[in-house]
Amino acid sequence: MEAVWYKSYPAQAAKEIDPDKYMSINEVIEESCQKFAGQVAYINMGVSMTYSEVKEKSDAFAHYLIDELDLKKGDVIAIQMPNLLQYPVVLYGAFKAGLIVVNTNPLYTEREVKKVMQDSGAKAIVICENFLSKLENILPETKIEHIITTQIGDFFPLVKRTLTNFVVKKVKKMVPAFKGDYIGLNKAISIGSNSYREFPEVHRDDIALFQYTGGTTGKTKAAMLTHRNLIANMEQMAEWIVAGLGDSRPMSLAPLPIYHVFTLSVNIMGFFKMGMPNLLITNPRDLSSLIADIKTYKPELAIVVNTLLQALLNNEEFQKLDLSYMKFSVAGGMALKKSVKEQWEKMTKSRVIEGYGLTEASPVVSCNPTIGEDVAGSIGIPIPSTEVKITNLDGEEVGFGEEGELCVRGPQVMQGYWNQPEETAQVLSEDGWLRTGDYASIDERGFIRILDRKKDMILVSGFNVYPNEVEDVLLEIDDVADVAAIGQDNERSGQVVKVFIVKKSERLTKEKVIAYAKENLAGYKVPKIVEFIDELPKNNVGKVLRRELR
Amino acid sequence: MKYTKEFSEIFNHPSRGEFLCRAIRPSDKEGLVMALKDLSIESRKKRFLTLKKGFTEKELKIFTEVDFVRHVALAILKVVDQSFEPVGTVRFFVDEDNLERAEFAITILDKFQGLGIGNYLFDHLCEAAKERGIKELYGTASTENNKIVKLMKKKGEVKSKVITHGILELSLKLG
Numbered sequence: 001m002e003a004v005w006y007k008s009y010p011a012q013a014a015k016e017i018d019p020d021k022y023m024s025i026n027e028v029i030e031e032s033c034q035k036f037a038g039q040v041a042y043i044n045m046g047v048s049m050t051y052s053e054v055k056e057k058s059d060a061f062a063h064y065l066i067d068e069l070d071l072k073k074g075d076v077i078a079i080q081m082p083n084l085l086q087y088p089v090v091l092y093g094a095f096k097a098g099l100i101v102v103n104t105n106p107l108y109t110e111r112e113v114k115k116v117m118q119d120s121g122a123k124a125i126v127i128c129e130n131f132l133s134k135l136e137n138i139l140p141e142t143k144i145e146h147i148i149t150t151q152i153g154d155f156f157p158l159v160k161r162t163l164t165n166f167v168v169k170k171v172k173k174m175v176p177a178f179k180g181d182y183i184g185l186n187k188a189i190s191i192g193s194n195s196y197r198e199f200p201e202v203h204r205d206d207i208a209l210f211q212y213t214g215g216t217t218g219k220t221k222a223a224m225l226t227h228r229n230l231i232a233n234m235e236q237m238a239e240w241i242v243a244g245l246g247d248s249r250p251m252s253l254a255p256l257p258i259y260h261v262f263t264l265s266v267n268i269m270g271f272f273k274m275g276m277p278n279l280l281i282t283n284p285r286d287l288s289s290l291i292a293d294i295k296t297y298k299p300e301l302a303i304v305v306n307t308l309l310q311a312l313l314n315n316e317e318f319q320k321l322d323l324s325y326m327k328f329s330v331a332g333g334m335a336l337k338k339s340v341k342e343q344w345e346k347m348t349k350s351r352v353i354e355g356y357g358l359t360e361a362s363p364v365v366s367c368n369p370t371i372g373e374d375v376a377g378s379i380g381i382p383i384p385s386t387e388v389k390i391t392n393l394d395g396e397e398v399g400f401g402e403e404g405e406l407c408v409r410g411p412q413v414m415q416g417y418w419n420q421p422e423e424t425a426q427v428l429s430e431d432g433w434l435r436t437g438d439y440a441s442i443d444e445r446g447f448i449r450i451l452d453r454k455k456d457m458i459l460v461s462g463f464n465v466y467p468n469e470v471e472d473v474l475l476e477i478d479d480v481a482d483v484a485a486i487g488q489d490n491e492r493s494g495q496v497v498k499v500f501i502v503k504k505s506e507r508l509t510k511e512k513v514i515a516y517a518k519e520n521l522a523g524y525k526v527p528k529i530v531e532f533i534d535e536l537p538k539n540n541v542g543k544v545l546r547r548e549l550r
Numbered sequence: 551m552k553y554t555k556e557f558s559e560i561f562n563h564p565s566r567g568e569f570l571c572r573a574i575r576p577s578d579k580e581g582l583v584m585a586l587k588d589l590s591i592e593s594r595k596k597r598f599l600t601l602k603k604g605f606t607e608k609e610l611k612i613f614t615e616v617d618f619v620r621h622v623a624l625a626i627l628k629v630v631d632q633s634f635e636p637v638g639t640v641r642f643f644v645d646e647d648n649l650e651r652a653e654f655a656i657t658i659l660d661k662f663q664g665l666g667i668g669n670y671l672f673d674h675l676c677e678a679a680k681e682r683g684i685k686e687l688y689g690t691a692s693t694e695n696n697k698i699v700k701l702m703k704k705k706g707e708v709k710s711k712v713i714t715h716g717i718l719e720l721s722l723k724l725g
Binding site (some may be wrong): 426509535543 | 591595597598599601606612613621636639643653654655688690691693710711712713714715716717718
């Protein structure tokens with residue numbers, strides 16, 4: 001497909017980037033820490049951390065991993081915590097030690113954590129104490145040998161640290177009791193700071209992340225993202241964002257979770273590299289705290305999702321703010337509603353531009369321009385060094401305006417799924433084209449519109465939920481004879497999970513179904529609607545007719 | 551007609567010995583229930599588009615009390631000494647509003663997959679369809695079910711269309 005979209009590029013944005021500019025992410029981190037040494041890199045709960053501090057702590061942590069724990073290049077380490085100052089330190093430290101990182105959702109149930117730990121073969125984990133008891137319950141079934149814990153306030157100055165950790169544990173009671181005795185992150189960093197052994201040589205083709213994403217067959221799959229993949233996407237987004245910023249490097253609001261590859265790539269990699277401070281929000285559902293932070297720090301940029309924008313716009317406190325200092329926002333993860341875009345732009349007197357991506361592409365594929373035409377309802381144009389095409393059901397490329405599956409090729413596309421060659425072969429061609437599983441069309445100017453999903457997937461506030469996974473769990477309930485899960489449109493979150501259940505016995509109640517789901521599935525996967533039916537609609541040969549349920 | 555309630559044929563597999571292919575009978579209900587237990591989760595999902603726990607009475611009746619007019623169903627079993635081990639089934643159901651079109655489904659137990667038994671059964675099914683003047687066989691499958699596409703492509707050109715998220719209708723014109 002001819003790259004007609006270049007005509008809509010901001011003047012300052014290059015058409016191509018060099019994904020081989022750096023040997024590894026570590027080189028990027030090192031360069032940024034030297035360049036911006038005394039500047040603030042991250043802020044969280046009123047506490048700042050400079051680039052120098054990031055370097056010092058992440059170097060020390062890397063030394064601890066190599067020297068004390070004897071972890072080798074290519075070993076896997078999991079990180080399970082909300083947005084805290086500790087997160088980038090641990091992440092960068094792991095990269096410097098040559099490890100592969102598994103970003104683990106703190107909302108995961110024991111069962112989900114176990115699946116990820118088993119599949120990835122993680123040998124170590126850095127975990128926020130709030131989630132430790134769940135890990136302990138499944139620990140014997142994993143290969144984890146080393147547990148490093150951290151508390152919410154660990155990177156705060158002494159008084160604030162003590163108070164915060166006390167409140168979290170003793171007042172809010174957010175730390176379920178755990179049995180073991182583990183080394184704390186601060187202690188690990190302290191031990192590591194005494195070592196000066198060289199870090200292993202890390203190459204851009206080494207895997208940096210096992211980034212987990214579900215699948216239609218319910219299999220847990222990790223996209224293998226290399227250093228090169230992440231550097232590429234970081235460079236691509238940097239071109240895009242800089243075009244809209246000029247020389248300024250303002251603070252960005254980072255309310256979306258770092259364990260999701262969107263914020264990891266854009267905020268923790270891209271904005272860090274550009275010398276832009278990131279305001280990390282630990283709990284974006286606590287709107288009062290979020291609004292207080294916005295008032296205090298006045299971030300000029302925000303990386304957001306439709307659900308969050310809606311929640312803020314509906315909040316009385318937020319409605320009183322003057323946000324005219326904002327430069328622009330970038331929305332991803334799920335479709336940005338036209339009405340939400342209009343309201344946000346009216347309130348902030350700045351644009352919110354929609355982008356699109358998927359875990360398998362590190363993640364950003366396309367974005368509306370930061371300057372120039374911004375097309376509502378479109379996911380924008382391909383970012384630098386990105387090729388796209390639309391293919392029909394026979395895999396043949398079709399032209400502008402025609403509908404089919406969106407395919408992507410570029411340096412940000414993953415190497416494949418970890419340990420799943422068949423699944424990889426289904427989405428990745430030998431010449432590097434990634435099938436996204438989304439139906440789309442591209443207009444004559446190169447603007448892409450997503451029409452529908454080819455994959456059987458439900459999108460809840462930007463999180464992927466696969467019906468199979470929900471169904472498999474609910475079928476474990478003895479009194480469930482049959483179940484089908486679909487996505488139902490929802491004003492707030494885009495979609496919610498709805499299940500149709502055929503009961504074996506009258507004992508089964510909606511409450512029991514939801515309780516079982518909550519025990520075994522992360523919150524966003526739990527059905528919001530449960531409907532009992534006599535029989536699932538089926539065709540003559542016994543196949544469930546999902547279209548009749550939708 | 552060849553494919554009636556009396557149909558029966560021995561099939562000698564090059565490496566796995568003797569198999570019996572015959573018309574499904576009402577007495578096969580128990581065999582179907584046992585066979586489902588041996589079918590992997592993935593295969594069940596591919597076949598039924600959901601993780602099937604078991605068959606209802608109604609389903610067992612439909613699947614085994616076959617009229618061989620609008621509904622044709624064949625079973626394949628492994629001959630083991632004097633008895634038979636379930637291997638798979640294939641069936642089609644002629645559309646109510648178009649007698650030249652029929653929906654098919656095929657199931658092979660996991661331990662017998664990859665041996666060409668699916669091809670063998672599907673060949674028979676296509677012959678049975680042609681016998682009845684059916685010009686097109688179609689199936690409903692997950693977008694990720696490449697095996698069924700391969701099976702069908704061996705008999706001719708396969709067309710596909712999206713039914714809903716993750717589900718395709720695959721159709722084959724019978725020559």
